[in-house]
Amino acid sequence: MLPVIEAYPLAACTYTSTVRQDIVPIDVVYPHYAEESFEIRHSLSHQWFWKSGMKHDDIMLIKLFDNKMDPNNAFYAPHGSWRDPNARNDAPPRRSIELRCMVFGGD
Structure with a gap:
C-alpha cells in the first residue's frame, strides 16, 4: 500500500492574490539541459x-x-510544497510525477 502524503503537501497560490511583480524569471540549468x-x-x-x-x-x-x-x-499558478510541522517526524516525503501537455485552440 502506498503512503498517504503527510510531510510535504502540494500547495498552489491563487492567481488573484498575486501581482505581476511577484513573478521572477530564473534560469534552471542541468548538465544536459537548460530552461x-x-x-x-x-x-x-x-x-x-x-x-x-x-x-x-x-x-x-x-x-x-x-x-x-x-x-x-x-495565466499561471504558483505552486510548490512545504514541510508541514504537524506531520510525523518519520513521515515519508512526497513523491510527484509532473506531466506537461500543450493545449491549442482557436478563439
Whole structure:
C-alpha cells in the first residue's frame, strides 16, 4: 500500500492574490539541459491552498503558463510544497510525477 502524503503537501497560490511583480524569471540549468522558469516573491497577500493527506490516486491540475496573458484570466499558478510541522517526524516525503501537455485552440 502506498503512503498517504503527510510531510510535504502540494500547495498552489491563487492567481488573484498575486501581482505581476511577484513573478521572477530564473534560469534552471542541468548538465544536459537548460530552461527558463519562474519563482515567486513572498507576499503576505498571497493565498495558498494545499491538499492534505493526498493519496497515490489524487490529482491536482495546475495551469503552469498561458501565453495569452489575458488580464481577466489566470495565466499561471504558483505552486510548490512545504514541510508541514504537524506531520510525523518519520513521515515519508512526497513523491510527484509532473506531466506537461500543450493545449491549442482557436478563439
